[in-house]
Amino acid sequence: xxxxxxxxxxxxxxxxxxxxxxxxxxxxxxxxxxxxxxxxxxxxxxxxxxxxxxxxxxxxxxxxxxxxxxxxxxxxxxxxxxxxxxxxxxxxxxxxxxxxxxxxxxxxxxxxxxx
Amino acid sequence: xxxxxxxxxxxxxxxxxxxxxxxxxxxxxxxxxxxxxxxxxxxxxxxxxxxxxxxxxxxxxxxxxxxxxxxxxxxxxxxxxxxxxxxxxxxxxxxxxxxxxxxxxxxxxxxxxx
Numbered sequence: 001x002x003x004x005x006x007x008x009x010x011x012x013x014x015x016x017x018x019x020x021x022x023x024x025x026x027x028x029x030x031x032x033x034x035x036x037x038x039x040x041x042x043x044x045x046x047x048x049x050x051x052x053x054x055x056x057x058x059x060x061x062x063x064x065x066x067x068x069x070x071x072x073x074x075x076x077x078x079x080x081x082x083x084x085x086x087x088x089x090x091x092x093x094x095x096x097x098x099x100x101x102x103x104x105x106x107x108x109x110x111x112x113x114x115x
Numbered sequence: 116x117x118x119x120x121x122x123x124x125x126x127x128x129x130x131x132x133x134x135x136x137x138x139x140x141x142x143x144x145x146x147x148x149x150x151x152x153x154x155x156x157x158x159x160x161x162x163x164x165x166x167x168x169x170x171x172x173x174x175x176x177x178x179x180x181x182x183x184x185x186x187x188x189x190x191x192x193x194x195x196x197x198x199x200x201x202x203x204x205x206x207x208x209x210x211x212x213x214x215x216x217x218x219x220x221x222x223x224x225x226x227x228x229x
Contacts, residue, residue: 004158006158009156040124040221041221042117042119042204042218042219042220042221042222043159043204043206043219045216045217048216056216090158090159092158103149103161103164104151104159104161104217105161106151106158106159106160107158108156108157108158109157109158
């Protein structure tokens with residue numbers, strides 16, 4: 001148990017579907033992240049929220065829409081995805097001291113398949 | 116362009132021997148380096164880190180070495196145990212004060228043979 005919980009663990013969706021990934025952290029951290037892990041590629045940062053404010057958006061297509069209602073919850077809303085979006089989506093959180101983000105604590109991920 | 120590279124996708128080591136995992140980086144501004152371990156169906160978990168002011172950091176069986184001039188770091192596990200079998204990712208960040216961007220390598224899958 002890492003203190004970061006992601007649901008669902010697995011998701012299969014069609015290209016016309018709308019779904020959401022959920023992440024919850026119980027660690028009292030102030031920063032939350034979405035990462036994408038594709039096969040044989042490094043983890044790619046998608047979004048960063050710092051104290052509920054989005055501070056990074058790494059040129060992610062608009063079919064991915066994040067939401068951070070509070071510092072403990074993070075969502076990734078998905079719509080009209082493409083098969084190449086199939087990947088493991090990892091949520092992470094980190095404590096923030098001043099402006100420094102310390103090490104990341106990851107959830108178990110959502111394995112997404114887009115048909 | 117990939118700024119953190121792990122050129123060995125896999126490594127097999129006999130139980131009790133030393134495992135050495137390597138990582139190279141291209142950005143000379145990186146000043147904080149981390150190793151993560153990932154089991155199947157789980158998220159990566161933090162293992163050990165090192166800042167650029169040091170060249171070695173040790174935690175039990177795990178030691179990370181940093182060679183700034185070569186832009187190279189390595190993780191040594193000794194003695195290796197079967198439970199160490201996992202995928203290991205190295206990560207780097209630039210500038211403590213804006214450290215919200217961690218760059219990851221592609222991972223090395225370690226198998227420790229009993």
